[in-house]
Amino acid sequence: MQLVIGTKSWSTWSLRPWLALKRTGQPFEERLIRLRWDGAADAIRSVSASGKVPVLRDGDETIWDSLAICEYLNERFPEARLWPADAAARGVARSVTAEMHSSFQALRSACPMDLALRTTAELDTATAADVRRIVILWRECRRRFGGDGPWLFGAWSIADAFYAPVATRFRSYGVDLAAHGDDGTAAAYVATALSDPDFLSWEADALAEDPEPATGPARL
Ligand SMILES: N[C@@H](CCC(=O)N[C@@H](CS)C(=O)NCC(=O)O)C(=O)O
Incomplete structure (x- = not known):
C-alpha cells in the first residue's frame, strides 16, 4: 500500500x-x-x-x-477495530467524525494547522462557537463511551484520527478551553492526542520539513 x-x-x-x-x-x-x-x-x-x-x-x-x-x-x-465494537458507540463515532469532515469551517479557516506555530489568537464569534461545540462533543463522547481508555470512545478509533488536528490547533493558537465551557475533559483529551506515539512520529517529521517559504497557493 x-x-x-x-x-x-x-x-x-x-x-x-x-x-x-x-x-x-x-x-x-x-x-x-x-x-x-x-x-x-x-x-x-x-x-x-x-x-x-x-x-x-x-x-x-x-x-x-x-x-x-x-x-x-x-x-x-x-x-x-478502527471503529468501536458497540453499535451505538459506532453510530455516534461515525456522527462526530462526519461532523468534523463536513463542518467547523470557521475554526478551520481561522486556525489552520501549523505544527510549529505557537501563538495566542483572539477568536471571532463563529470560531468560538466551533470551539464550544467541540468541547461539548468531546465531553459527551468521553462521558458516555470513554470508560475503557483515554480516547473519545475508550479505545482509539477513527474519530480520534479526525480530531487529532483539532488538538494541534488548540495548542498552536493557545485556545483557553476552560473559557469555552471545558470542565477539564477537553484539555485532558488534547494532552492524550498530542502525546500519542504515532502523532509524535508524524510531528517529528513535520518539524524536520524544509523550512523554506512556500511559493504556491494555499489550498489546504
Ligand atoms: N475532503 C478531502 C479534502 C482534502 C484536501 O483538501 N486536501 C488538501 C491538503 S490538506 C489538498 O490536497 N490541497 C491541494 C493543494 O494544496 O494543492 C479529504 O477529506 O481528503
Whole structure:
C-alpha cells in the first residue's frame, strides 16, 4: 500500500488516514507531495483526479478522501477495530467524525494547522462557537463511551484520527478551553492526542520539513 500525503506541518486531511493506517499495523509506503509549491497540483493530479491528497493506492485500486480511506482501512483490516465494537458507540463515532469532515469551517479557516506555530489568537464569534461545540462533543463522547481508555470512545478509533488536528490547533493558537465551557475533559483529551506515539512520529517529521517559504497557493 502507498499513502500519498501532503506537507506534514499543514495537511490535516493527510494526518487522519495516516494515523488510521498506523493503527492497522500494516506496512505501507509514504509518498509526500509538498503542498503550496509550484507543481504541487500537477503532482497530485498524477495520482488522483480529485486533485487533493490524501490518496491511498492499494494494488490496482485508488481510494481518495480521508474519510473514505479510513472506512476502506476499517473494512480491509477488521482486526484493527478502527471503529468501536458497540453499535451505538459506532453510530455516534461515525456522527462526530462526519461532523468534523463536513463542518467547523470557521475554526478551520481561522486556525489552520501549523505544527510549529505557537501563538495566542483572539477568536471571532463563529470560531468560538466551533470551539464550544467541540468541547461539548468531546465531553459527551468521553462521558458516555470513554470508560475503557483515554480516547473519545475508550479505545482509539477513527474519530480520534479526525480530531487529532483539532488538538494541534488548540495548542498552536493557545485556545483557553476552560473559557469555552471545558470542565477539564477537553484539555485532558488534547494532552492524550498530542502525546500519542504515532502523532509524535508524524510531528517529528513535520518539524524536520524544509523550512523554506512556500511559493504556491494555499489550498489546504
Ligand atoms: N475532503 C478531502 C479534502 C482534502 C484536501 O483538501 N486536501 C488538501 C491538503 S490538506 C489538498 O490536497 N490541497 C491541494 C493543494 O494544496 O494543492 C479529504 O477529506 O481528503
